[in-house]
Amino acid sequence: MNVNGIHHITLIAADAQRTVDFYTRVMGLRLVKRTVNFDDPSSYHLYFGDAHGSPGSVLTFFAMPGVPQGRPGMGGTHHYALTVQDGKALRKWKRYLTDLGVNVNGPLDRHYFESLYFRDPEGTIVELATRGPGWTVDEPADALGTSDRQPPASMVRANRDRARIDADTHPEPVPAITPDMALTAGMHHISVIGSDVERTNDFYAGLLGMRLVKRTYNFDDPSSKHWYWGVGDGAPGTLVTYFQLDAQRALPTRMGAGQTHHIALNVASDAEQLELRERLLVAGLRPSPVMDRTYFKSVYAQDPDGHIVEIATAGPGFAVDEPVEELGARLMLPKWLEPHRAQIEGALPPLTVEPWRAPGADDAQAADLEVAA
Secondary structure, eight states: OOOOEEEEEEEEESOHHHHHIIIIIITOOEEEEEEEETTEEEEEEEEEESTTOOTTSEEEEEEOTTOOBOBOOBTSEEEEEEEESSHHHHHHHHHHHHHTTOOOEEEEEOSSEEEEEEEOTTOOEEEEEEEEEOGGGSSOGGGTTSSBOOOOHHHHHHTTOHHHHHHOSOSSOOOSOOGGGOOTTOEEEEEEEESOHHHHHIIIIIITOOEEEEEEEETTEEEEEEEEEESTTTOTTSEEEEEEOOTTTSOBOBOSBTSEEEEEEEESSHHHHHHHHHHHHHTTOOOOOOEEOSSSEEEEEEOTTOOEEEEEESOSOGGGSSOGGGTTSSBOOOTTTGGGHHHHHHHSOOOOOOOOOOTTOOHHHHHHHHHHO
């Protein structure tokens, strides 16, 4: 049994309210679960995603007041990417974010998609990436990932033309997220830093059954290999990518605000999860026992560079303990912590969360979405 794609990414934040404000008000995502870190109930665990919190759409944050700033490096994540439909929507996002005072880099031509980059308030690098043109622009579908592909020299030059890039934006102000900009397609990919992409291929392709769909180079540093693994033909939402850096020169990642705690991959059932756990065990990677996270079950292991990788089941989902139309409205606790609710709530900072509505929806459309959900 193999993974189906990305389930979620879990990051670290120092300020819960600031994180809620950015991802709901600025990015238009829904707070789908307000709970606590099950292993440390003194801190929030906040989940953002689409209307249902579908696997592959979910960003989660351990909100830890006072946590020091983290640092990217070996064994850590470089950035995560969310999917936008096309280049027009990408440029509307650039204008919208720029008008809000967010420093945006792009759009940049990544050959297989276009993208732009910015940082969230905790310092995490966020990428918005288009769906296409896709992996077959430089090799046929039946030969994806079988040979090294150098980035076109003309594209590298174009991505260094700051004046052109800065001017490439939507011509009119974008005061709010429009329906064509809505981040309903979830994640595009997660990019991680490692020391040996061939060894990493043994982990993702050999153990987890993912497909190596592209062997290329970091377009901003062509001396560094950049490989992509996905599911099937490597559709957005299934992709994990690794930048290869020199382990003797790259500093190790430092966990903290703005950095990733772990990435999670999705399997359809408990049985598939157990089979993958057995593969990891036989390979000597010491996976954790199956852990009940209420909304899914989890197994944790580490990739060859020490990055925490979770194997999470698709269900039962976030509506298991509150109605879909009320997701994120109040603090939800697992049954074993419920007797301590008063103590836990008293120790957590208050959160102000506005009622969620789909970007671009009027009141009638928002009501219809809630009923449909």
